[in-house]
Amino acid sequence: xxxxxxxDGGVRHILLSFVRWFDSWAGAEEIVAVAxxxxxxxxxxxxxxxxxxxLGILAVGWSPVAVWTAVALYFVxxxxxxGIYHRYFCHNAYRLSRPVQFLFxxxxxxxxxxxxxxxxxxxxHHHRFSDTEEDIHSPRRQxxxxxxxxxxxxxxxxxxxxxxVGDFARFPExxxxxxxxxxxxxxxxxxxxxxxxxxxxxxxxxxxxGLQMLIWGFFLSTTVLFHATSTINSLDHLxxxxxxxxxxxxxxxxxxxxxxxGEGWHNNHHRYAVSARQGFYGWEVxxxxxxxxxxxxxxxxxxxxxxxxxxxxxxxxIDAAKGRR
Numbered sequence: 439x440x441x442x443x444x445x446d447g448g449v450r451h452i453l454l455s456f457v458r459w460f461d462s463w464a465g466a467e468e469i470v471a472v473a474x475x476x477x478x479x480x481x482x483x484x485x486x487x488x489x490x491x492x493l494g495i496l497a498v499g500w501s502p503v504a505v506w507t508a509v510a511l512y513f514v515x516x517x518x519x520x521g522i523y524h525r526y527f528c529h530n531a532y533r534l535s536r537p538v539q540f541l542f543x544x545x546x547x548x549x550x551x552x553x554x555x556x557x558x559x560x561x562x563h564h565h566r567f568s569d570t571e572e573d574i575h576s577p578r579r580q581x582x583x584x585x586x587x588x589x590x591x592x593x594x595x596x597x598x599x600x601x602x603v604g605d606f607a608r609f610p611e612x613x614x615x616x617x618x619x620x621x622x623x624x625x626x627x628x629x630x631x632x633x634x635x636x637x638x639x640x641x642x643x644x645x646x647x648g649l650q651m652l653i654w655g656f657f658l659s660t661t662v663l664f665h666a667t668s669t670i671n672s673l674d675h676l677x678x679x680x681x682x683x684x685x686x687x688x689x690x691x692x693x694x695x696x697x698x699x700g701e702g703w704h705n706n707h708h709r710y711a712v713s714a715r716q717g718f719y720g721w722e723v724x725x726x727x728x729x730x731x732x733x734x735x736x737x738x739x740x741x742x743x744x745x746x747x748x749x750x751x752x753x754x755x756i757d758a759a760k761g762r763r
Contacts, residue, residue, distance in 0.1 A: 476594070525714055634647050681709075700724030713744065
């Protein structure tokens with residue numbers, strides 16, 4: 439390759455990296471060719487900006503309405519990640535009608551963790567190769583920081599693995615959400631700013647503003663949500679107990695289960711991944727499953743996949759042998 443071709447290729451790569459802020463499928467055929475593990479500088483910029491924007495709380499202060507908005511959005515969007523992106527799109531742990539599937543995908547997109555097809559494809563790949571050399575975010579193989587955050591900023595892992603999500607990639611509305619994954623987060627941020635501006639004008643006694651709601655409700659809540667979710671890739675393969683011999687480092691961690699509404703029962707999950715329930719036993723609190731049960735009662739979701747009695751019995755035998763109750 440001559441120098442001119444190399445320069446043209448470099449310019450094209452930079453332009454496509456910028457375009458992918460808005461159209462994440464742009465130049466997908468070139469991303470496929472990237473074999474090395476490296477950070478994509480154009481993806482690191484918005485990620486750092488998200489974190490730096492949290493410092494804005496020093497300028498805008500706080501108000502009860504802004505803080506509770508941040509807490510509520512953390513809770514709702516954590517369920518969107520755990521109950522929708524993970525248990526539905528990755529593992530088909532229950533069934534939805536097509537309209538509700540789309541609405542759930544929109545809700546999942548508010549978490550700012552890429553599109554549903556991207557999320558599911560990479561997670562399915564993780565289950566195939568958990569804690570082996572092929573695992574894209576194994577702390578055993580690549581270290582804590584790569585498993586926690588580095589992998590998601592890697593050029594190699596940027597493209598959507600459509601080959602692994604053919605069951606959902608056939609829906610054009612899901613492909614749209616995945617391709618333009620910035621759309622829903624931008625609408626959420628704009629909505630928060632607008633709500634804060636309206637409250638500032640019509641209910642000044644609440645002490646909030648557009649900028650305050652944006653920083654607390656979007657930037658801070660999203661940042662905390664991301665790192666809490668990422669602990670399952672990193673800490674939950676390092677800290678906790680292993681009930682089932684799954685052949686990887688997945689662990690059960692009660693603290694992480696609280697932070698992530700039930701995802702911390704990760705060793706259980708790797709034993710029987712398609713179950714809608716990850717806290718297999720009554721003392722293993724799984725808030726996501728409780729919400730799914732309520733949604734099933736009112737007919738929004740159906741056919742929740744149970745944990746087989748054979749798996750539950752296996753776990754009881756192991757616990758008994760180890761002196762656990």
